[in-house]
Amino acid sequence: MPSTYRKMQLAIDTSTDTASLALVQDSEVLAELTWRCQQNHTTQLLPRLADLLSRTKLGLQSISCIIVAKGPGSFNGLRVGISTAKGLAFSPGIPIVGISTLEVEAYQHAETNLPICPIFNAGRGEIATAIYQMKGNKWHQITGEYITTVETLGSQIATKTIFCGEFVASIAEQLKKQLRQRAIISSSAARLRRAGFLAELGQKRLEAGDYDNPATLQPIYLRRPPITKRKHQ
Numbered sequence: 001m002p003s004t005y006r007k008m009q010l011a012i013d014t015s016t017d018t019a020s021l022a023l024v025q026d027s028e029v030l031a032e033l034t035w036r037c038q039q040n041h042t043t044q045l046l047p048r049l050a051d052l053l054s055r056t057k058l059g060l061q062s063i064s065c066i067i068v069a070k071g072p073g074s075f076n077g078l079r080v081g082i083s084t085a086k087g088l089a090f091s092p093g094i095p096i097v098g099i100s101t102l103e104v105e106a107y108q109h110a111e112t113n114l115p116i117c118p119i120f121n122a123g124r125g126e127i128a129t130a131i132y133q134m135k136g137n138k139w140h141q142i143t144g145e146y147i148t149t150v151e152t153l154g155s156q157i158a159t160k161t162i163f164c165g166e167f168v169a170s171i172a173e174q175l176k177k178q179l180r181q182r183a184i185i186s187s188s189a190a191r192l193r194r195a196g197f198l199a200e201l202g203q204k205r206l207e208a209g210d211y212d213n214p215a216t217l218q219p220i221y222l223r224r225p226p227i228t229k230r231k232h233q
Contacts, residue, residue, distance in 0.1 A: 008058070009065045009206075010049075010088070011199035014041045014081035015073030015101040016120070016166055021045075021052050022195035023063075027203060029196045031056045041080040063094065067202030069195075070098035071220035072120060072128045072145060078219040086214045095211040097202040100220060102145055104198045105165045106132040109186065110139060117157070118165040122147055127167065128222055129153055139204075147222050154178035164191050 011022040019041060020034040031052050037044045053059060068085035071078045082098070089096040105118035113134050120128040127150060131143040150171055157179055163172070164186040175183045205211070 007064055008062045009067055009199050009202060010063045011067045011195040011202060012045075012049075012081050012085050013069035013101065013104065013193060013195050013198050014045055014077040014084075015069045015071055016077055016193075017074070018166065018193055019045065019048070019077070019081075020193060020195035020198070021049055022199050023052060023056055023058065024196070024199040024203070027200070029199070030058075032194060032196050034192060034194055039074070039076060041077045045080055045084055060088065061092075063088070065089075065095045065097065065202070065206060067097045067099060067199055068217075069101040069104055069198055070217065071101050072122075072222045073101050073219075075221065078221070082217065082219055086217065090214045095206065096214045096217060097205045097210070098212050098217050099198055099201045099205075100130070100145060101193070102128065102130045102165070103132060103141065103201060105191070105193050106130070107139070107197045107201055108190070108194070109162050109164060110134040112162060114184070115142060115157075115159060115161045117153070117161050117163050119153075119163060119167045119171065120165055121167055121171075122223065125149060127153065127171070129165075131161075139201075145220060145222060150174045151178070157182055160184060162186060166191065166193075 009024045013020045017038050019037040022032040023030045066085045066089040102118040106116040109116045115133045117131050122128045130145045160182050162184045172185045
């Protein structure tokens, strides 16, 4: 294997209807692909990965680490992404790192130094959220991932905050109405989650020697999947 391939990372994010892949070498993004896959993670992930490798003329043997978004997100998307990441990492015994999907959403706004609040729709009138901020050139999680409502979240925001993530227009309108100048709503383009940022967060973990065990790495769901009760015969 050429020495130039020894520090190749593959970033995988299939947390939601937006999916993304990136190949990163020595902190440089060699190739990145982000697309709307809807609920077609199972059929689209591996063909898109093969296409990405083909475009860069690389093979799976070039990859030295897998970085995967671990949720919160859709149950099917997370299952596909994490199981694929585990399979790719387990056989050759390469490191795997799981990163919160909300953290990936927030990280592209880190250089603003403002509090960043990523939001996902969680259904049932609720949202999944967390708060992150860059302080003194160090990236911090201020509030862990949790389920809440837009109204409750707004009541907890005391300073100017950037809101990003995957949410409908009505949530943005509610935040603006409740928080006024304290709410900075990122544009739809700036809310597009990219695997390049996932790779960068994973690289920080790698440099610290902080890996996950592929046998025990689990998705962050925050809520159990709905269970359909069997009908009585």
